[in-house]
Amino acid sequence: MTHLKTVFFGTPDIAVPFLELTRELTDLQLAVTQADKPRGRGMEISPCPVKARALELNIPVLSPEKLKDSFDQIAAVPFELGIVVAYGKIFRPNFLALPKLGLINVHFSLLPHLRGAAPVQQALIQGYTQTGVSTFWIREGMDDGPLFLQKEIPILPQDNARTLFEKLVPLGLEALKETLTRAQNGDLPQLPQTGKPTLAPMITKEDALLRPAELDALTLHNKVRGLACGPKPKIPFTRNGKTEWLQIVRTEPAENQPAEAGTVLCIERNKGILVKCKEGSLWLNEVHPAGKKPMSAEAFANGRGLKSGEKVFVE
Missing domain, CATH: 3.40.50.170 (Formyl transferase, N-terminal domain)
Known part of the structure; x- marks a missing residue:
């Protein structure tokens, strides 16, 4: 041939x-x-x-x-x-x-x-x-x-x-x-594309910013999955009037609970930090603080003295 x-x-x-x-x-x-x-x-x-x-x-x-x-x-x-x-x-x-x-x-x-x-x-x-x-x-x-x-x-x-x-x-x-x-072998098919087209635009740095007050838990979770190769997804963490962006490695959506978006609902061993979103809530399982190694979200919470009821995941 x-x-x-x-x-x-x-x-x-x-x-x-x-x-x-x-x-x-x-x-x-x-x-x-x-x-x-x-x-x-x-x-x-x-x-x-x-x-x-x-x-x-x-x-x-x-x-x-x-x-x-x-x-x-x-x-x-x-x-x-x-x-x-x-x-x-x-x-x-x-x-x-x-x-x-x-x-x-x-x-x-x-x-x-x-x-x-x-x-x-x-x-x-x-x-x-x-x-x-x-x-x-x-x-x-x-x-x-x-x-x-x-x-x-x-x-x-x-x-x-x-x-x-x-x-x-x-x-x-x-x-x-x-x-x-x-x-x-001379087999050169040209088959029409069928169905309604959808788009996959280039990922921007803005796409990587996770805002619980604006998005539901499943949407935020899917962003974390989709951005595993970069740009790294980050969530705002605000205390004493100062905001830092905390890199998120792994998440898990959870059922809805009444609270304001951005509030820590609970901190649980082997699960992490449960955050209220616009709709639903999201477990932050693993995080990567700036200048440190990736860690469990529970370890991050303990290191910062984070408590249930704090509204810190907002800008």
């Missing part, structure tokens, strides 16, 4: 195994990544994970500041199919026309659900109980091209962004392997 000539577009750690699989199954001509940036504690200019791995594998790499700056170089590469995984740049029509067959994106949701930059995090934040992986043909719109194939998995109550990524990456590799195998 003649292997398709391909170009891989990707940037972060999560895309590295997909680069490796594309190299294994196709005639990979080139990897295209985002530009080198300051990274690490020393903020030294260094390549992204995909570029670093491509160089180790002796794969030619381009890493332009703007994709259009490398148009001529990419156009000079004889490739039939582009594979895109977490690249982070938009493809203009002139790029979409370069490969003979087109560009295929591996997206971590069941399209048309969760189109956008953060489908894994937003699946949890928005309370989805099922998700998966889609390979689809890139068009000019955002994640709206026809599907090649999809694979689905349930989201378990104990899942957070970290565990969900750990499940979706192998599923995505399975999907890409099937996609590439079928493409090289």
Whole structure:
């Protein structure tokens, strides 16, 4: 079987195994990544994970500041199919026309659900109980091209962004392997996306601020799950007129109890701090105070002399 000539577009750690699989199954001509940036504690200019791995594998790499700056170089590469995984740049029509067959994106949701930059995090934040992986043909719109194939998995109550990524990456590799195998056999489906689209916008620092006075307990709990990989979720802790933002590691929603939002309902061993929310209440099981190691919420409460009835989780 003649292997398709391909170009891989990707940037972060999560895309590295997909680069490796594309190299294994196709005639990979080139990897295209985002530009080198300051990274690490020393903020030294260094390549992204995909570029670093491509160089180790002796794969030619381009890493332009703007994709259009490398148009001529990419156009000079004889490739039939582009594979895109977490690249982070938009493809203009002139790029979409370069490969003979087109560009295929591996997206971590069941399209048309969760189109956008953060489908894994937003699946949890928005309370989805099922998700998966889609390979689809890139068009000019955002994640709206026809599907090649999809694979689905349930989201378990104990899942957070970290565990969900750990499940979706192998599923995505399975999907890409099937996609590439079928493409090289001339099987190139273009299935319409069906159903009402939903969005998965990029996560902002504001999204990570947990405000019990404004949100219900389940919404706050889902935010904690969805932000396990960052930005870290934080709740306001106010005493003596001074507010600090306490990082939250693990939570558990609980039944409603009468009190003002932000009030400590109780402190319980092996459970933590129960906080009243706009609707319902939320157990803070594990927290990470600034400058300290993660600890049980009970240990935090004891260290601060926190008592039931105090209204401290407010700005």
